[in-house]
Amino acid sequence: MNRQIKIAPSLLSCDFGRIREEIQKIEASDASLLHLDVMDGHFVPNLTFGPPIIKYIKKYAKLPLDVHLMVTNPGDYIEPLADIGVDYLSFHTETVYHANRLVNHIKERGMKAGVVLNPSTHPMNIEYLSDIIDFVLVMSVNPGFGGQSFIPSSLTKIKEIALFRKTNKLSFEIEVDGGVNDQNSPILIEAGSDILVAGSYIFNSDNYAEKVRSLINV
Ligand code: DX5
Numbered sequence: 500m501n502r503q504i505k506i507a508p509s510l511l512s513c514d515f516g517r518i519r520e521e522i523q524k525i526e527a528s529d530a531s532l533l534h535l536d537v538m539d540g541h542f543v544p545n546l547t548f549g550p551p552i553i554k555y556i557k558k559y560a561k562l563p564l565d566v567h568l569m570v571t572n573p574g575d576y577i578e579p580l581a582d583i584g585v586d587y588l589s590f591h592t593e594t595v596y597h598a599n600r601l602v603n604h605i606k607e608r609g610m611k612a613g614v615v616l617n618p619s620t621h622p623m624n625i626e627y628l629s630d631i632i633d634f635v636l637v638m639s640v641n642p643g644f645g646g647q648s649f650i651p652s653s654l655t656k657i658k659e660i661a662l663f664r665k666t667n668k669l670s671f672e673i674e675v676d677g678g679v680n681d682q683n684s685p686i687l688i689e690a691g692s693d694i695l696v697a698g699s700y701i702f703n704s705d706n707y708a709e710k711v712r713s714l715i716n717v
């Protein structure tokens with residue numbers, strides 16, 4: 500395996516009462532990014548945190564922040580998150596009329612821009628964004644909760660996107676989020692995924708570093 504696979508632990512499954520220690524433990528592992536799930540209780544039936552909490556996390560986190568917006572108004576979050584110093588910012592194509600405008604805005608503010616696809620969204624939703632996005636986030640569960648099972652058709656979608664990327668000599672990264680574990684990580688990597696998000700698989704264990712390693716060493 501010569502391409503570098505990035506593991507992005509999703510803090511959604513961490514112990515929020517001890518979030519600073521949880522992040523320190525992740526930073527002692529081979530993880531590459533911290534995945535932060537912003538949910539508004541409207542686009543998804545769950546509510547998490549927003550810029551004020553992310554600002555606090557940014558004060559001590561050393562790993563780059565990968566913010567996944569699950570909100571109906573992602574455009575409103577670009578400026579606050581850019582000011583905080585977020586590194587990767589993605590929004591769902593299902594939530595906006597003007598995805599091209601948002602991608603450009605995110606990039607103008609110096610962040611990597613990504614678009615997210617729900618499990619039922621067609622992969623070629625990204626076709627006319629593919630030359631400007633930095634990454635695509637393929638949801639392999641219905642967004643809103645950790646601990647769900649991987650939806651098998653997501654693998655086909657990743658393969659289709661990877662083939663499209665290769666055929667068109669594009670360079671965006673492919674990120675996959677939901678139900679990722681050591682059983683499916685080898686096929687996800689082989690299919691073309693570059694960034695694996697994992698929440699419950701890592702945080703429901705006693706040894707985060709070992710779990711992170713088990714996802715990379717395939
Ligand atoms: C779900 C979130 C995920 C979630 C993944 O809406 O986007 O990032 O934390 O959790 P697991 O890995 O447990 O499926």
Ligand code: ZN
Nearest residue numbers: 509536567676
């Ligand atoms: Zn996520």
